[in-house]
Amino acid sequence: MEYNSKTRTIQNIKSNIDKGLIKFDHYLQREENQWNRKTKSLFIDTILRGYIINPIIVIKDNKILSIIDGIQRLSTIRDYINNQFALSKDMDILEYYDIDSEQMESFDLSEKKYRALPLSIQQMILETELRFYEITDYTDKEIRDNFARLNAGKPLTQKQLRKTVTTQQFQDAITDILSLPLMTPITKEERGMKKLITPTMKKGATDRDIIIQTLMLIESSNGNYELNSFTTNDINDFVNWYNINLNDDVISQLKVTINTLNEYIHYISLKPTTTPFMLYAAYKVIDSDTDITSFITNLKNFIENYKDNTNYLNIVQAGTTSPQSVKARLDYWNNMIK
16 A cells, blocks of 8 residues: 655535545445534534644545545545535634735634635635545555555444445445435435435445345345344454355345335335345345335334334343344344245
8 A cells, every 4th residue: 555645625626526526435434414513613613724734545536536534534625615504603713814904814714605705815725735635556455554554543333334344345335325316315305205315324334234134135145144133243254254144146136125115105104223124035035036015014014013012122122232132123124035
């Protein structure tokens, strides 16, 4: 793995983002908008006061830079310059040199969008330089190892850190599944609907764990893997196994299953602890060429009567990761498709 260090002005960064030369979708990175408004405001304030900013880490393929560390910083800069949010209401007064009056001025940054800033302050932002480390000649493992060490002291969740033990091929398969209509979060135009994946699940990487757990159930039922529990260690063990034993046929069939469900169901709400079992059951029905209409009827009844389903509620209330809970839910859904 090799890397080069260089500085780029924010104006140059913004231009490259607009041209699609800086990508925000590398599989290791968390989703955007992990920061709240206060944190974003403090970062913009950091830029304006000339404080130290950690370098941005990217991998470079041809002219394309894919961010592996720094997506919150760069997306905050992009969104602020695009007037997507205003700074917090409790910002400190900024002392700055005004190029028009040629003297020091004071400005209250509180609740100001980029367009409301004096031109001199806008220029301060655009002329700020950020350091980039551009990685080339790398392997997938080197990138994953590097990312894990960069984030060793940061509050990433176990679900988010799971990416560091997942190969590019497996991650691409998960991303492909999550791009299907039934698995994408609700858009503004779809408000009032419900889907299997919510924006919160996507933000916290719960959506990826749902796919991994579904594959655990499928591969176990096929006799290819010994399923134990859904604890962090057991999920990571499966990921390590599937990195080597990824089954393209199972991935393809799971995509067929999800698309078939989408044809029958346009409004669905399930708890994320139940979704893998539902997807598994649907997979088994479709894989066996059984008529799916009966399963769809049972699924709709399950959703409509969930609050009164004491048998199932007793299972999940006792925990959702233990071997006993996983087996009990698996038995429940296997009985549903008999």
